[in-house]
Amino acid sequence: MPPIISRGFRGRRDDDAPSGRVPPGQYVTRDFPVLSAGPTPHRPLEQWDFSIVGEVDNPRRWTWEEFRALPSEEVTVDIHCVTKWSKLDTVWQGVSVDTLLDGVETAAEYVVQFCDGGYTTNLSLDDVTGGMAWVVFGYDGEPLEPEHGGPARMLVPHLYFWKSAKWVRGLRLSATDEPGFWEVNGYHNYGDPWQEQRYWGD
Amino acid sequence: MDWRVAEVVNVVAETPRAKTIAFDVPGWPGHRPGQHVDVRLTAEDGYQAQRSYSIASVPDGTRVELTVERLEDGEVSPYLTDELRPGDRIELRGPVGGYFVWEPAQGGPLLLAAGGSGVVPLMAMIRARAAAGSDVDTRLLFSSRSWEDVIYREELERLGGDGLTVVHTLTRSQPPGWAGYARRVDAEMLAEVGPSLAELPGVYVCGPTPFVEAVAEALVQLGHEPHRVKTERFGPTRG
Numbered sequence A: 001m002p003p004i005i006s007r008g009f010r011g012r013r014d015d016d017a018p019s020g021r022v023p024p025g026q027y028v029t030r031d032f033p034v035l036s037a038g039p040t041p042h043r044p045l046e047q048w049d050f051s052i053v054g055e056v057d058n059p060r061r062w063t064w065e066e067f068r069a070l071p072s073e074e075v076t077v078d079i080h081c082v083t084k085w086s087k088l089d090t091v092w093q094g095v096s097v098d099t100l101l102d103g104v105e106t107a108a109e110y111v112v113q114f115c116d117g118g119y120t121t122n123l124s125l126d127d128v129t130g131g132m133a134w135v136v137f138g139y140d141g142e143p144l145e146p147e148h149g150g151p152a153r154m155l156v157p158h159l160y161f162w163k164s165a166k167w168v169r170g171l172r173l174s175a176t177d178e179p180g181f182w183e184v185n186g187y188h189n190y191g192d193p194w195q196e197q198r199y200w201g202d
Numbered sequence B: 001m002d003w004r005v006a007e008v009v010n011v012v013a014e015t016p017r018a019k020t021i022a023f024d025v026p027g028w029p030g031h032r033p034g035q036h037v038d039v040r041l042t043a044e045d046g047y048q049a050q051r052s053y054s055i056a057s058v059p060d061g062t063r064v065e066l067t068v069e070r071l072e073d074g075e076v077s078p079y080l081t082d083e084l085r086p087g088d089r090i091e092l093r094g095p096v097g098g099y100f101v102w103e104p105a106q107g108g109p110l111l112l113a114a115g116g117s118g119v120v121p122l123m124a125m126i127r128a129r130a131a132a133g134s135d136v137d138t139r140l141l142f143s144s145r146s147w148e149d150v151i152y153r154e155e156l157e158r159l160g161g162d163g164l165t166v167v168h169t170l171t172r173s174q175p176p177g178w179a180g181y182a183r184r185v186d187a188e189m190l191a192e193v194g195p196s197l198a199e200l201p202g203v204y205v206c207g208p209t210p211f212v213e214a215v216a217e218a219l220v221q222l223g224h225e226p227h228r229v230k231t232e233r234f235g236p237t238r239g
Helices: A064-068 A097-101 B077-083 B116-131 B153-159 B187-193 B209-222
Strands: A049-054 A060-063 A073-080 A085-096 A110-115 A120-124 A134-139 A153-155 A168-174 B004-013 B018-024 B036-042 B048-054 B063-069 B089-096 B110-115 B138-144 B164-170 B202-208 B229-234
Touching: A049 A064, A049 A097, A060 A064, A064 A134, A073 A134, A073 A153, A085 A097, A097 A134, B018 B077, B036 B063, B048 B063, B048 B116, B063 B077, B063 B116, B110 B116, B110 B187, B110 B209, B116 B138, B116 B153, B116 B164, B116 B202, B116 B209, B116 B229, B138 B187, B153 B164, B164 B187, B187 B209, B202 B209, B209 B229
Parallel strands: A049 A168, B110 B138, B110 B202, B138 B164, B202 B229
Antiparallel strands: A049 A060, A073 A085, A085 A134, A110 A120, A110 A168, A134 A153, B004 B018, B004 B089, B018 B063, B036 B048, B036 B089
């Protein structure tokens, strides 16, 4: 079915938006909107840790100090929220998931991010390795604010942003794919913004 | 999920800045109170814009109502509120979202906290409650800028009673003789509006991000368990 023309709609073209960087159905924002399903958790750093658990030979755990002592990098990426906004050239500081999984022996093919507040989201291991995902603690050179997921959140910029869990506390590796919070509540299991995989059946 | 043609059947001004647009959507599969839809507009040259809006109405055949607040610098909302008239057609798809949802069978008690047009998905719940003849203890704490900005004001007055209590706070200006709250929602206000914590109310909070952040934080400080506090935020945050 061809799209219905909306009488009198012209739209506000964003001439500044570089072509090829805004997925279908998205618009560029300069704000940084907040989307969360519940209250913002406030986890003191001395009670924070990050762990790799599940189907691994030896589970790993870092305290905040240990985590911050890991090699970190600055990444500049575009992010795309399923609620339609995209934000270009966002600058983050964090630890590559490759660093966290370095030397981990596993037969797992999937991973679940788990978080303070109980949120989960699922991915394939291939989507968080090979330089595609980070656990970030800084945004624009500042500590990550709680409402944006601080002290640390996932950053998986090639998928819709609900796949980048706020307040992340670890990764659970698994042989099977276990749909997470939004994935059981109507949202697409994979979430590729370039395929516009927003909802079940997309 | 497929796009459907939605034909405007009615447009009603709720406040100076918000309108309710009723659509007929052939093939609409029905929805649950609290869910939203995606709206897609297409210009003559094929340019498209999409946004999400909460559904205001209870399930009613192929009829779907959205209440849209006009954002001054918005791309889509001014078109919806200023341009659309009966007979116009747009596209929408949905319903979307399975978490920020309440149906009468879930029971209560309920605490609903709305900031401005954040009342829309909560109104769908209140309307569903009324349509089902439910007497579930329900408190709506509704923050608006002024009396004329109160969306659904008369309908809420009508629906009050039978276990529904509506409490307004007017944050910017109040009519002469106003005896109600006249400040931003805070912990004290939430505690006064109730229901009591001991009753383990289900809590739904919807509004602009700063409103939701403040209210959810106050609720947790009061002792509400975070997993009972469901939130939906919209609009920009600082910076």
